[in-house]
Amino acid sequence: MNVVEASGLGKRYGRTWALRECTLEIPAGRVAALVGPNGAGKTTLLNLAVGLSAPSAGAVTVLGGRRAGSPAALDGIAFVAQDTPLYKTLSVADMIYIARSLNRRFDQPYARARLEELGIPPKRKAGKLSGGQQSQLALTLALARRPRLLVLDEPVAMLDPVARHDFMATVLAAVSDYGVSVLLSSHVLTELERVANYLILLSRGQVRLAGEVDDLLAIHGQASLEELAMTYLREIPAGAAQ
Amino acid sequence: MTAQTMPAQPKETLNLRPVPWRRMLGVTWRQHRIALVGVAALLVVLAVWLWIAGTSVHHAYAAVLACHPAGSAACQDLASTFNGTWNSVSYWTIFLQLVPALIGAFVGAPVLARELETGTFRFAWTQGFERWRWALAKLVALAVVLAAATFAFSALVSWCYQPFLGANNQDLGIYGNSPLVTVFSLREVTFPAWTVATFAIGALAGMLIRRVVPAIVAALAVYAGLAVAAAAFLREHYLTPLVTSDSNVPGTAWIIGQWWTKNGRFAFAGNPPDSLLSQCSFPQGPGGKGGVGGGVAGPPSSVNPFAQCLAPHGYAEWNSFQPASRFWPFQWIEGGWLLLLAALLIALTIWLVHRRAA
Numbered sequence: 001m002n003v004v005e006a007s008g009l010g011k012r013y014g015r016t017w018a019l020r021e022c023t024l025e026i027p028a029g030r031v032a033a034l035v036g037p038n039g040a041g042k043t044t045l046l047n048l049a050v051g052l053s054a055p056s057a058g059a060v061t062v063l064g065g066r067r068a069g070s071p072a073a074l075d076g077i078a079f080v081a082q083d084t085p086l087y088k089t090l091s092v093a094d095m096i097y098i099a100r101s102l103n104r105r106f107d108q109p110y111a112r113a114r115l116e117e118l119g120i121p122p123k124r125k126a127g128k129l130s131g132g133q134q135s136q137l138a139l140t141l142a143l144a145r146r147p148r149l150l151v152l153d154e155p156v157a158m159l160d161p162v163a164r165h166d167f168m169a170t171v172l173a174a175v176s177d178y179g180v181s182v183l184l185s186s187h188v189l190t191e192l193e194r195v196a197n198y199l200i201l202l203s204r205g206q207v208r209l210a211g212e213v214d215d216l217l218a219i220h221g222q223a224s225l226e227e228l229a230m231t232y233l234r235e236i237p238a239g240a241a242q
Numbered sequence: 243m244t245a246q247t248m249p250a251q252p253k254e255t256l257n258l259r260p261v262p263w264r265r266m267l268g269v270t271w272r273q274h275r276i277a278l279v280g281v282a283a284l285l286v287v288l289a290v291w292l293w294i295a296g297t298s299v300h301h302a303y304a305a306v307l308a309c310h311p312a313g314s315a316a317c318q319d320l321a322s323t324f325n326g327t328w329n330s331v332s333y334w335t336i337f338l339q340l341v342p343a344l345i346g347a348f349v350g351a352p353v354l355a356r357e358l359e360t361g362t363f364r365f366a367w368t369q370g371f372e373r374w375r376w377a378l379a380k381l382v383a384l385a386v387v388l389a390a391a392t393f394a395f396s397a398l399v400s401w402c403y404q405p406f407l408g409a410n411n412q413d414l415g416i417y418g419n420s421p422l423v424t425v426f427s428l429r430e431v432t433f434p435a436w437t438v439a440t441f442a443i444g445a446l447a448g449m450l451i452r453r454v455v456p457a458i459v460a461a462l463a464v465y466a467g468l469a470v471a472a473a474a475f476l477r478e479h480y481l482t483p484l485v486t487s488d489s490n491v492p493g494t495a496w497i498i499g500q501w502w503t504k505n506g507r508f509a510f511a512g513n514p515p516d517s518l519l520s521q522c523s524f525p526q527g528p529g530g531k532g533g534v535g536g537g538v539a540g541p542p543s544s545v546n547p548f549a550q551c552l553a554p555h556g557y558a559e560w561n562s563f564q565p566a567s568r569f570w571p572f573q574w575i576e577g578g579w580l581l582l583l584a585a586l587l588i589a590l591t592i593w594l595v596h597r598r599a600a
Contacts, residue, residue: 071260094272
């Protein structure tokens with residue numbers, strides 16, 4: 001099963017194509033890293049996959065052929081958007097209540113236990129939490145839905161190194177404990193080195209490279225994911241229209 | 243390499259039972275409790291004031307009713323006391339017109355604008371509750387709560403105004419007006435309807451503008467335009483006015499138009515031309531023709547001096563008016579189109595939520 005399948009997928013804002021002719025298949029059970037410079041179309045691709053926006057061209061399905069944004073798709077995907085939007089004036093307990101109410105499945109004991117572990121008090125307002133705590137809260141709410149696919153948009157971009165490490169550790173624990181597939185975007189390559197085993201390289205709205213990390217490293221003779229990505233991103237001359 | 247050992251479960255989730263609607267009640271309450279508590283506080287404060295003012299109005303009215311004989315000087319004093327009490331109360335009730343606008347705009351505009359402004363729509367719209375259902379549940383729940391609260395409040399307004407709208411008040415020396423004009427938009431149907439309509443305008447404005455404060459301002463502006471249009475142009479056309487050539491139109495009627503005919507043909511509307519006026523002489527000069535003037539029977543206010551003067555010249559006065567008996571039909575007509583408008587705007591808002599690209 002493919003957790004994300006796109007064919008000829010495109011998204012246009014006005015006259016600019018944020019994403020063009022995107023065709024890819026992300027198999028289940030992977031931690032897939034969506035890598036590319038700012039403005040490459042990473043957020044656009046993720047928004048299409050979670051059904052927040054509709055494609056201008058082509059199609060995208062998730063979790064084995066479910067239309068992105070359909071009830072069946074929403075049921076199996078949890079999304080943590082960029083800057084982890086939360087209702088800042090509501091308490092942590094209220095956020096849990098809301099997430100539980102809006103989903104068919106919600107593992108409340110998991111959520112409560114996890115937040116206690118993190119030392120996040122239920123009565124604290126979400127807006128009063130530190131950046132690291134806010135992203136942990138958003139991640140916990142997402143994982144408590146017991147999704148089959150977890151989508152994270154730039155999850156660690158705003159975090160300090162310790163918070164970054166803790167966040168990725170939570171993600172990896174969920175992968176090994178529950179077998180959740182992960183699709184995450186980032187421009188911080190070093191963070192992905194340890195966690196990603198599938199890579200999608202995006203640049204100027206187009207997919208440049210996609211595949212298992214080990215295969216790609218072997219084929220291209222690079223030692224690390226970072227080197228591979230840098231090489232590929234440098235190969236495209238600045239300003240070249242493809 | 244897409245072959246996986248994961249157990250294929252294609253059927254399991256295809257016919258998902260949707261998340262129950264009722265769960266949105268708790269969600270809506272948690273997200274909007276500050277606004278709803280604010281609305282409740284505003285209405286309670288105003289209700290206390292109305293209760294105090296209304297009690298003194300009712301006392302003054304009871305004193306007038308209990309007084310016999312009605313025409314005596316003592317009773318006229320009581321009537322003027324009532325009118326005085328009333329004037330001070332009714333002056334302030336003008337500001338109640340703002341209540342539906344403020345409630346509607348301040349509750350309605352942030353519903354979507356705040357989600358879009360702070361980015362939390364990315365959280366809300368990616369949960370298992372489909373986003374159009376989420377928007378529908380929220381908007382309907384809030385609209386119903388606002389309608390119920392403002393209905394209760396308008397019942398209190400009506401109670402406060404009750405003495406003023408008594409049928410035979412003019413005999414008692416109490417100044418009367420048509421209930422079709424007096425606080426028409428503060429009554430039990432129109433007051434909640436204006437609130438819900440402004441709420442829907444605010445919700446749509448929030449969806450289109452995507453920012454809270456500009457959406458509130460836009461909602462208030464649209465409300466103001468609609469309210470002025472309704473009061474100045476629409477309301478008098480809700481039903482075809484009655485027309486009579488009898489100049490004794492009931493005091494509780496809402497006069498829409500007044501004109502004169504001569505020998506069955508339209509002559510003029512409004513003030514008579516000077517050439518005609520010069521043939522009349524008021525108030526007590528020598529009457530041109532016999533039988534005009536001099537009459538002393540009946541209260542002077544009910545006799546139109548123009549009519550007295552012009553009738554012998556073949557002129558007849560016509561009035562078009564809305565009788566006070568049309569009060570409830572008018573309430574329902576205005577409430578009806580406002581609620582229909584609100585329903586359309588809410589439907590449009592939900593459609594935009596459904597198809598909006600992030």
